[in-house]
Amino acid sequence: MTLSRRLFMGAAGATALATPALAQRGTWPDRPIRLVLGFATGGVGDLTARLIAPKIAEGLGQPIVIDNRPSAGGIVSAESVARSAPDGNTMLLLTTTNSTASAIYKSLPYDVVRDFAPIARIATFDHVLLTAANSPYKTLQDVLDAARAKPGSINIGSISVGNAQHLGAELLRSMTGADLTVVPYRSTPDLINATATGDVQIASEILAPALSQLDGGRLRALAMTSAERFPSMPNVPTATESAVPNYIVGSWNGMAAPIGTPRPIIERMNKEIVRAMAQPDIRAKLLELGVQPATSTPEEFGTFIRAEGERWAKIVQDAGIPKQ
Structure with missing residues (x-):
């Protein structure tokens, strides 16, 4: 940027x-x-x-x-x-x-x-759960409902096995019991591109590197994973508010x-x-x-x-x- x-x-x-x-x-x-x-x-x-x-x-x-x-x-x-x-x-x-x-x-x-x-x-x-701008999923609950209705159909992308983004994806899977497949990518650009093109239906990433893609309309934020909404994105709910109580990752x-x-x-x-x-x-x-x-x-x-x-x-x- x-x-x-x-x-x-x-x-x-x-x-x-x-x-x-x-x-x-x-x-x-x-x-x-x-x-x-x-x-x-x-x-x-x-x-x-x-x-x-x-x-x-x-x-x-x-x-x-x-x-x-x-x-x-x-x-x-x-x-x-x-x-x-x-x-x-x-x-x-x-x-x-x-x-x-x-x-x-x-x-x-x-x-x-x-x-x-x-x-x-x-x-x-702050971390954010992302999807493609043209994704059919409008909320985090939509994604979880789809994963439960058709197990194995939802991939959640992250980067670098073992870092907070990857562990956040694993935590979402374990806390919700939804059949999400965690797919790690080598870098943030790889992850963002995979999300924007629909290779993964949702991504777990730090907000900062995704901001330009959100502003440019290539990605859409489903939920913040912080305890509170991000000040400059007041319309994006937290995961706790929208679908997964006590899911806080940052x-x-x-x-x-x-x-x-x-x-x-x-x-x-x-x-x-x-x-x-x-x-x-x-x-x-x-x-x-x-x-x-x-x-x-x-x-x-x-x-x-x-x-x-x-x-x-x-x-x-x-x-x-x-x-x-």
């Missing part, structure tokens, strides 16, 4: 901070901070990080350097931060993928709860540091994140990208991370998804 490209270019200079002994003497940060991301440049999570990093850096007086380290399950990025010195110089953009990886993989080289010090949530990424991100990072650094970083996320221009740009701003205390974020790990582990178990 043009907006995404503009935000990416405008925020690409982001960089940042720290050192433990200095932090305890109150002189942190004294140099740039490295913020490690577990995915490539250009996606909505990357754009979000690059959008807010300069605002956080303004308050810290040091730049924040974005370090993209894409890998399956975000394992490479998380491991690199978990093994970094707890001096405030290296931080991780923790995401839903870290929670789903803990649920999907038999073993990981880190523990998402024990090896990281939570700082703050940053944003949530993605999120936030910032964390290696365990043992001094508490003053955690508190200072939390303060600057909260300040940045309160900026009206930041909030407006995030909403344009299909992203909901969100903040928390370190303790609230820690509780949330633990709850997410337990929730995704139960989804994987209930859906009978084999661990890798």
Whole structure:
């Protein structure tokens, strides 16, 4: 999207901070901070990080350097931060993928709860259930009724086995008891094209990358999978409202540091994140990208991370998804 490209270019200079002994003497940060991301440049999570990093850096007086380290399950990025010195110089953009990886993989080289010090949530990424613009299904209930009337007739597409979109599709199948066939695709463009052409009757995807197709009239939103309707799409009901009570699936991100990072650094970083996320221009740009701003205390974020790990582990178990 043009907006995404503009935000990416405008925020690409982001960089940042720290050192433990200095932090305890109150002189942190004294140099740039490295913020490690577990995915490539250009996606909505990357754009979000690059959008807010300069605002956080303004308050810290040091730049924040974005370090993209894409890998399956975000394992490479998380491991690199978990093994970094707890001096405030290296931080991780923790995401839903870290929670789903803990649920999907038999073993990981880190523990998402024990090896990281939570700082703050940053944003949530609402998911949406999509169908083709010319689809005969006008509501989510129509799709479920068709699946029950003719078992095996409805395919639900997602991307990347094990991520939140895929597990959301599996959760819909298990919660409704409908005979839905989950079909994973390699990428979002592949999934969107398959949905628009009717290869799959419904898709589970993050809202942000689907917005241009919704605006262009190629796709139609059946339901949001968030707890509340998305602000700029008030006419699209939630799945809970329309057909599946308590079906809530979404993605999120936030910032964390290696365990043992001094508490003053955690508190200072939390303060600057909260300040940045309160900026009206930041909030407006995030909403344009299909992203909901969100903040928390370190303790609230820690509780949330633990709850997410337990929730995704139960989804994987209930859906009978084999661990890798």
